[in-house]
Amino acid sequence: MWRFRIVGVGLGLLALFGIGAGDSTGGGREAASETLARAYEQLGGQRFRILARTTSTDGRRLFQLDAVVDRSRRLGDLTTEATEAGVPVAERTLLIGDGAYTQLTREGEIVVGATGRSWVYTNLTRAPGDHGLLGPTFGVLLEPFRQVSHLEWVGRTGLRGTVDLVREQNVPDVPELRTVPFEATIDDRGRLTGYTLVRPEYGGSPAVRSEVLFRDFGLPVEVTAPPAADLMENPLIGG
Template identity: 25%
Template structure:
């Protein structure tokens, strides 16, 4: 499997668990009384942030045949999930475990296959997987610039140039398309985000909708590191593609 494709999958992991620094000036810069007023953008950011304080189950689907599901405890920095990539008959499986600053990734189910270990504390500050960006729960809330609300449903656009984890080269290639990416989202009666759909269809061939759902809040999350004998450090080429420092 090409390292570049694995890098894309790793970014998808970040999107699934919702990491990426969502602290938004849309609410932080307002006086308390104003922030509590009817404000769709503030409500959306608040619903996103609530995910950071509870355990939950997650599911995600992306263009290119990427499907994922698992459990997450963002406050405790614990994630256990399985991803499948590819069309029927050519599907590969990737298992991912996050424990503190260590991420373990295993490609395939072949007997003897090793787990790759990644120290995410060494990733650049702009990386969605950097633990400094895990304090809040949504990688997209800071990019939300136009939000409408109807009951418990949100709709609006994302300006990805406002995201602290946006890749400069990707933004340059997308141009104005990156400043108005449509999305819809839903929250439950407790004010927690339960679903988000980002429509990337306008970004190019093969792009489409990325759908993430969050459910079963309060579910127990217990993640164990793989046995040491089954772990090896992530290959240098993969580390380079993720921008890890020495």
């Protein structure tokens, strides 16, 4: 049976980065925090690729994302891969302005809805939450960094600190999630080029490592909507 999703696993991850200055204090940490905020802002209006991966501490891949975006033209093409109940699942989402077109693949086969159509259209202006991949905040992709603390320089282009996931994500209020370590890198033009965040084990949930990279700045991005005959509206949202 077709599993309707708001926009899919991809946009679920792509909310992980709404950077703010955080609550660091002191000269060195304040400068590092300002640099991190500017590095995030440098991504606005650009074209680039996003590569993301979440793995368990024993190296098993839990989630993978490959996306290209043109933020000035509000275009995006992203593919996610994950495993659900032991079954490999892939999801492709095309972003064009306020529209998202999502197609699901299970075990290598495209999932077709009851109408025989394989693409679900979602009007993002009617969807709940912040789908900020093409907007000014990046939605989920930068969300944890609103609560940065203990930020410091590592060499000339590296930064490290901790984030409070409890204040920014729907997770249990446990001490382990209030000081989650992360590292970030910037390039010689001051742009954010990646980050790594390690969520510790808590309450029986295993530790996981998430890595996001921004690269291939300036690459061409062209996205075309699927044919109308292949579309069905998201029944939870409507067109």
